[in-house]
Amino acid sequence: MATDSPSPLRTSRRGLLLGAAGGAAAMTLRPAGAAAPRGGQVANAPESDEAARVQPFFGEHQPGIVTPRPAAGMIAAFDVLAKSPAEVERLFRGLTERFRFLMAGGPVPEADPRLPPADSGILGPVIAPDNLTVTLSLGASFFTGREWLAPLKPATLQRMTKFPNDALNAELCHGDLSIQICANTPDATIHALRDIIKTLPDLLVIRWKQEGAVPILQRKPGAPPESARNFLGFRDGSANPDSTDGAVMERVVWVGRDDASEPAWATGGTYQAVRIIRNFVERWDRTPLGEQERIIGRRKASGAPFHGRTEADAPDYAAEPPEAATPLDAHIRLANARNAEAERHLILRRPFNYSNGVTKNGQLDQGLLFIAYQRDLEAGFIAVQKKLDGEPLEEYIKPVGGGYFFTLPGVRDETDFLGRTLLDAAAAKS
Numbered sequence: 001m002a003t004d005s006p007s008p009l010r011t012s013r014r015g016l017l018l019g020a021a022g023g024a025a026a027m028t029l030r031p032a033g034a035a036a037p038r039g040g041q042v043a044n045a046p047e048s049d050e051a052a053r054v055q056p057f058f059g060e061h062q063p064g065i066v067t068p069r070p071a072a073g074m075i076a077a078f079d080v081l082a083k084s085p086a087e088v089e090r091l092f093r094g095l096t097e098r099f100r101f102l103m104a105g106g107p108v109p110e111a112d113p114r115l116p117p118a119d120s121g122i123l124g125p126v127i128a129p130d131n132l133t134v135t136l137s138l139g140a141s142f143f144t145g146r147e148w149l150a151p152l153k154p155a156t157l158q159r160m161t162k163f164p165n166d167a168l169n170a171e172l173c174h175g176d177l178s179i180q181i182c183a184n185t186p187d188a189t190i191h192a193l194r195d196i197i198k199t200l201p202d203l204l205v206i207r208w209k210q211e212g213a214v215p216i217l218q219r220k221p222g223a224p225p226e227s228a229r230n231f232l233g234f235r236d237g238s239a240n241p242d243s244t245d246g247a248v249m250e251r252v253v254w255v256g257r258d259d260a261s262e263p264a265w266a267t268g269g270t271y272q273a274v275r276i277i278r279n280f281v282e283r284w285d286r287t288p289l290g291e292q293e294r295i296i297g298r299r300k301a302s303g304a305p306f307h308g309r310t311e312a313d314a315p316d317y318a319a320e321p322p323e324a325a326t327p328l329d330a331h332i333r334l335a336n337a338r339n340a341e342a343e344r345h346l347i348l349r350r351p352f353n354y355s356n357g358v359t360k361n362g363q364l365d366q367g368l369l370f371i372a373y374q375r376d377l378e379a380g381f382i383a384v385q386k387k388l389d390g391e392p393l394e395e396y397i398k399p400v401g402g403g404y405f406f407t408l409p410g411v412r413d414e415t416d417f418l419g420r421t422l423l424d425a426a427a428a429k430s
């Protein structure tokens, strides 16, 4: 136990320790009975009022999809050991309880010191919510690996297959279940992941994870919104559908009640496409600016389309003079040709930049943790990726991992839990 008046020995040792950081004066040994030092030289932690920010947990949809992207994001994919309906229900209820607690924050219950602590402790004894969202999605194997769930698989959910430019690392692909964790700080996302892993070790085994970040912008008062830059130095997110527009999200993101092709239990859910896409940044940094801009189809500094002024301007390919037009194979033009057909393939992108260290060949291992949400996986991500196959950007990028998942509908209230509609539908069928 710590006491208010430390023994001379302890005072001396503390003085010696402080000496390492605090200079020669602190090295002097204090005689017994002399006044104790007034306190250590604490290195201040970075401070932010944002740590208190709470995102709502209950709702028709899960959080973390139309929620504005915070600075830190992670996808963790798991294999699920739960097989029977009772075990799957325990898994879903257990995850719901942890997600709800972690997002709300609060004091960690005190544990008997003879037992492992209730919490990793990395956020201290009172967990700050820190804008945390935790989002649960299921892979195709979750359904096909359980006979009683197979008939209830969402219509376009499938195992991710290789696209021509992919070099998929099996250790970074697929999973029965994905958990997207986003917060203001990586500490909060790692804390949540460790909590989840600790809570359900007999039902969940982690398969892979990828962390990422979004640069924080210093917004000038009254200035228009700007999107963050990716590791190619371009603004990423300029032409995303408006996630604050409920009608647009109904059309682009959420499985609706009217969706005859989908099982009724999936209403309010969405498809999640995850891709870990390495960027060859050294090669990109040696590429002329004009070529970079032609490959993407936007100006690098402003993010504006070729014949626009700001990044908020929509490209108008029909109005461009042919001699200075956006190349037909520019990334943005292939991804969205801005015609009626392209309207059917809209997706909501929510990516994070990742930086994993250095490869064996002495190159930076950086890239994009690409995450997209859509109400139909085939009409959304898969159709857009097929249009991008063979694009000039491929010389600079290499998809190495990821997977497809179905994000469950939201938790309505305290009596509800994640996956409840799926389990009700399964029980009704049996």
Ligand SMILES: C=CC1=C(C)c2cc3[nH]c(cc4nc(cc5[nH]c(cc1n2)c(C)c5CCC(=O)O)C(CCC(=O)O)=C4C)c(C)c3C=C
Residues within 6 Å of the ligand: 230, 232, 234, 235, 236, 237, 238, 239, 240, 275, 277, 278, 279, 296, 298, 315, 331, 332, 333, 335, 336, 347, 367, 368, 370, 381, 384, 385, 388, 397
């Ligand atoms: C299959 C979907 C997409 C993948 C994979 C993808 C990878 C990827 N994108 C960039 C950089 C940018 N993408 C931009 C726009 C954009 N990208 C997609 C789709 C995928 N991108 C879409 C649908 C769009 C919007 C097109 C439009 O509506 O005009 C942009 C421009 C800014 C913006 O609109 O966000 C950039 C820059 C990288 C580096 C990358 C893989 C590493």
Ligand SMILES: [Fe+2]
Residues within 6 Å of the ligand: 331, 335
């Ligand atoms: Fe893109």
